[in-house]
Amino acid sequence: MKKTRPAEEQSPKEELSRSARKDLTRAGLTQAALQLMGEGRSFTSLGIREIAREAGMVPNAFYRHFRNTDELGLALVEEVGITLRRLLREARQGGVAPGDIVRRSVQVYHQYVLQNRLLFLFISSERSGGSRILRLAIRNDVTHFTNEMAQDFRHLGLYKDLSTRSLQMICGLIVTTMLAVAPEILDLPPNQPLLEAEMTENFVQQLQVVLLGATLWKEKVRAID
Template sequence: MTKPTPTTDPKDKLTRTERKDITRNSLLQAALALMGEGRSFTSLGIREIAREAGMVPNAFYRHFRNTDELGLELVEEMGIALRRLLREARQTDTANTDIVRRSVQVYRRYVVDNRLLFLFVSSERSGGSRILRMAIRNEVAHFTNEMAQDFRRLGAYKDLSTASLQMVCGLIVTTMLAAAPEILDLPPDQPMLEAEMTENFVKQLQLVLIGASSWKEDPRKA
C-alpha cells in the first residue's frame, strides 16, 4: 500500500521574518476592517483586533505595544506609499497643468484602492488620539517639504522665498487631504460625476498655483 505523500504548507517555507510580517499585516488589516464597519479607531480594543485577525491577544503584543502604535504604522504606511507615487507623477518633463492632472489621477486612484486606510486617516486627522493627529501632521510636513524641493528642482516659482513656497505646498497638501472624503463618498459606476469631481479638484490646485505665481514677496521680510 502506497503511503500518502505529506502535503507541505506554503507557510513552512517562509522565513521567520516573513511570517512575522504576515502576522503584523494581518493585525493592520483587521483594524482597518473593523473601522470599515463604522467604528472609530479609538474605540477599538486589542482583543477584538486580535480576534478579527484570527489570533490570541498575546500575539498582538509581539508586534505592537498598544493600539496607538498600530495606528502610527498605518499612518506611516500611507505616507511612504503616497509620497513615492506622487513624486513619480511630478518627475516628468511636462507642462504644469499635466503634472497637476496626473498627480490628481494618481492620488484619486490610491485613495479608492486604499479606502479603509483613508477612512482611518480622515477620521484621525481631526479627532481621536493626539499621538495620531501629530503623526499625520508630520506626514503632511514631509509631503510639503518634498513638494517644495521638487518645485525648486523644476525651476518653478523662483521668486518665492522658501517659507512662501512651503506655504503654497502646504495649501496643496491640505486641499488633497480635504478631497479624500469626497472621493470616498463618490457613488460607484458614475463616470460623469467622477470626471466632474476630478476636474474641480484640478481647478482647485491650479488656483493655488496661479495665486503662487502672482504672489509678491514683502521686500522687508524677504
Template sequence: MAGLVVPPPGPEAGARGGTRLERKGRTRRAILDAALMLSEDSGFGALSLRQVAKEVGIVPTAFYRHFDSLEALGLALVEESFESLRAMLRDIRRGDPSYADVVDLSIDTLVEHVHRQRTHFLFIARERAAGPPAVREEVRRDIELCEHDLATDLAALPGTDAWSAADLRILSNLIVTAMVATAEAILNATDPAEEQRVVGTARTQLRMVLIGALNWRSGS
C-alpha cells in the first residue's frame, strides 16, 4: 500500500466528528433549538415528535436516545431557561451589594439575559399560560425556586433579621413577579425607547417595594 494518499476530510466529516458523547450532545442541542423554533407559531402543545425529528434531520426513533417524550423535551427547555438566570442573580446578591445595587444589577442582568436568550423567554412567556400542564407546572416550580433563592438571600441583608419567613417569601414573590412581568414587557417592546421606559419603570417599582419593605416589621 506504499504511496497511498489519504485525502483530507471534507466539511461533513468535521460536522460528524468528535466523540460519540460530543455528537450526542450536538444532536440534543439541535432538538432543543428545533423545538424552540417550531413552537413559536403554534405553541409547544401543538408540536409532534415527527416535526421535531424532521427539522433536526433524524429518524423519529432517534429522538428517544435524547428524551423520553415530548413532555420531557418541554421540561428540559424550561429548566435551561431558568438555570443560568438563577445562577446570575445569585451571584449578584452574594457580592454583598446595597439595596439600590441589588435592584440595578438585577434589572441589568434580566435585560441582558432576555436579549441573550430571547427565544427561551418567549417560550416561557407563552407556555406558562397556554402550554401543556406538565410544562406549566415546571414553569411555576422554577419561578417558586427563584422566590426561594431570593427569600434566603434577603434574610441575610440588614434590616430583615426581625422578619418572619412568611414575610420574606411575600417580599420575594413581589420582586420575582415584577421581574417576570418586566421580562415579558421587554419581549413585547416595539422599539428601544419603549424598552427603556419598561426598564425605568421596573427600577422604580422595585425601589419602591424595597423602601417600603425596609420599614416593615413582621406582626405589624
C-alpha cells in the first residue's frame, strides 16, 4: 500500500500543482458569476448554488474559496483595481512624454475595458447599486487609485504649485471621468473604427479639459490669497 507523505515532505512541484488547481477553481467561480451577469442578471440576485452550478462545481467548492457572494464580489473589485492601477502606472511612467501621457493612458484603459467587458459591467452595475459592501469597496478603490495618481504626478513634477488636496481633487475628477466612460466603451458597436476613434478623441479631450482646469485652479488659489 502506497503511503502518503506528510505535507512538509511533499515536493514544491506537488505544492505548486495544488496551488494552481486552487487558483483555477477560484477563477472558475468568479468567471461563472460574471457569465451570469453577462446574461443580464444583477450580481445581488446571484445565489451560491447557481454560481457553483454555472462553474460545474458543487456548492461546497464555493465555500472553500468564499464565505458568501459579497466576498466573491470583493475579489472581483480587487482584481480590477490592482491590474488597472498597474497598467496605468506603467503608461504614465514608461518613458512617455508628459504631453502624451493622457492619450497613452486612454489607449491602455480603452483596451483593458474591451478585454474585460464582464468585469466592467459588474463594476458599473455595483458602483451605484446592489450591495453596500461592494459600493464601499469600489469607492475605497477609487480613492486608492486617485491618491496613487496624485503621487505619480508629484513624481513626474507635474502641477508643482498645487496643494496635495487640490491635486487629489483633480485626480479624482480624472478617475470619475474614466469610470463614467466605461459603459460608453462597452456599448460601442463592434467593427466601427471611426466611431471608436471619435469616442477615444472625445475621452482624451475631456481629460485634457480637466488638466487645463488644474492650471487655472492654481491661478485662482493665488488670487484668493
